[in-house]
Amino acid sequence: MEIRCLLTQQQLDEAAKLSDSIFRDSEQVSMQAAFPGVFSEALGQSYGAFDNGKLVSFMGLVPAVLRIGEARLPIYSLGSVCTHPDYRGQGTASEILTKILEHIDRAGASLLLVSGGRSLYTRAGCCTYGQVHRFLWEEGQPLPSRPVPEGTVLRELAPTDWFRLYELASGRRSRYEQSVWDLAGLIHAEALSTCYKLQHKVLVAENAEGDLLTFAVIGVPYSDTPKREPHLIEWGGAAEGMPALLSYAIRTYGLKKLNIPVPWHEDKLAAELAGLPCNTGKATGTVYIVNPERLLGHMYPYLKSVDAGAADSLRITRLEDGRTSVALDGWTAELTVQETVSMFFDPAPEFQAPEELKKRLSALFPIPFPYDAGLNYV
Template identity: 45%
Template sequence: MAEIRLVAAEDMADAIRGSDAVFRDAEQISMGAAFPAVFSAALSQSFGAYEDGKLVSFMGLVPAVLRIGSARVPMFSIGSVFTLPDFRGHGYAGDMLQAVKEHVRDSGGALVYVSGNRSLYTRNQCHPFGAVDRYAIGPSHGEQLLQAGAGIVVRELSPTDWLHVHALAAARRVAYEQSVRELAELIASEAYASCLKLRHRTLVATKGGRVVAFAVVAMPDERGSKRTPFAVEWAGDTNALAALFGHTVASYGLPQLDVPVAWHEQELSEALSPVPSAAGRNTGTVHIADAERLFALLAPYWHTSAADDLPRIRTLEDHRYALTAEDGRTFELDSESLVSLLFDPIPSLPAALEARGAMRSQLPVPLPYAGGLNYV
């Protein structure tokens, strides 16, 4: 019987070695360098399964705060999950997940982003969510976007740009909260890009000498990764961003640049409208850790609507919820229907669709793309 607990500071080196053995090869940087918050002894949020004092299974956990309009939502991200080969098949990952869910609730968290979507997660109330259009910018469309950006000059980030870049990032309506230092460290860590053997380049777009947009782009280096380059994170004027993406394709000779645009980034979608796109979901899955807490935290966001009252939620047994809409009607939802009601532009389940019709609060609730700089 394994002991499930927070990973001690002195065991983080073992956690990094185990994670590297499972997820890395000789061409990739260590997981400890790519995901420093996961293995942080200072944060000490990740969980492990121990047999006879030995760390045999690991679940990375990182806290953060999402800004959604005027609301601030404490959340956690799960990733870097592994079990050493000789200890698989004992259910340790499932045991850790239950411990993590309790820890998140005790810590004041309301949501959990999970980088995976396998049955371990989906049978434990972690569900696909949201909508993302993935734009595929090729050379011809890159030139078109570049030509449309009259007066926009694109260059690589310089040391004097950090405060300007952070101001743009902080002005986003929907985003992770990031300090100047955290933003710089997340760019340097290359978390998701390193999984695909790509490297970050940070570009800024200026107009009249003023920084009006920036983007972090994952591109191949001398290792010659065959993975398609993609935009990791961005902020600023949407027309300048479109020109920046066009410049990236043209100047770096990329056959294609993928840009995943969440449903709520409508101005950027319009700026990229000449580019072909494919509809998809947000990355991974999401778990509502505490529905009552989430609804209370969303009150500042919902107060921007015309509704006088707010919807109410009550947790029932067996991961079910009683939702009372503003018109007084009550709906019983399971966890998947609640996720769809809150976060899908068009609810995918009948119960969620029916409840949406009774809601006057602003729905869906926008969430940041989970594959950006804060990816775990």
């Protein structure tokens, strides 16, 4: 068995066929169309296992840069993980994952986001993280609303809107870096939506002066048998414009339900949706911290903007046993992998440490992390 990056388009085409055979049916487009970064010859990041030249197992790997305030985090996302039925149970996926973790460390990444939480990933150190409020509107419920300013127009995206849409998207404090081209390509690819048999509708709220106030990317069914109810995929701009846009989507596309996931730090949108039924839980997938010292270094510009004194005093060190040493203003603690993830990302972190250290760390954390199941889902 040989494990290596898939460097040729022919190999990537074979990987797409394997992925489609496991994850797609006749009503769904190929994974290759929905996840172009996974099957990109130009990027050449994804890995496969070959038995005498035949691709038998595959893992899609896509690099990205997250912006959190002034901080820039180089990260990877892992998805489209599949093994031919004849080769399962032989440890091949674990071997590929080991190669991938070495790859992303050499590349200088801070994090790996994984669209799954099975034991293959948790054994390697991937952990649940964060907090997402999942609001659900159903037919018969009133949707919270407020009067829109006079002259506001609610409509679908027009071909002349891309620059203004980009400005709204890039104005978010916590986001993936996206060029105009990236934004258009991701909306067109419909990555997560195709998994649920949904298609994207892009709606905008425009004021009387022609400025875009808010946008929303919503997945609506294209099949009589969708795998999930309609879903808010991504949004940006003024939170107070979202109820009107969501009401417009419900009327325009005849929706009976609408799932509205809101990460914990998007408190303004959560306030606008108060009154709808809501379940709160972890993010969709899991996260792997490649190197805690490196993550701290990449996050420093953001942390300094939050509390410069604490950011300058904080020290994080990875220990030989995999635990993490955390020191701040003379207080110290040693955290497990899961505790380290919780410290960085959870609004209600769970880790053992002196109360004074927890109090001081709460001035810096948690990190307001972008939603992991939006346009950049892998």
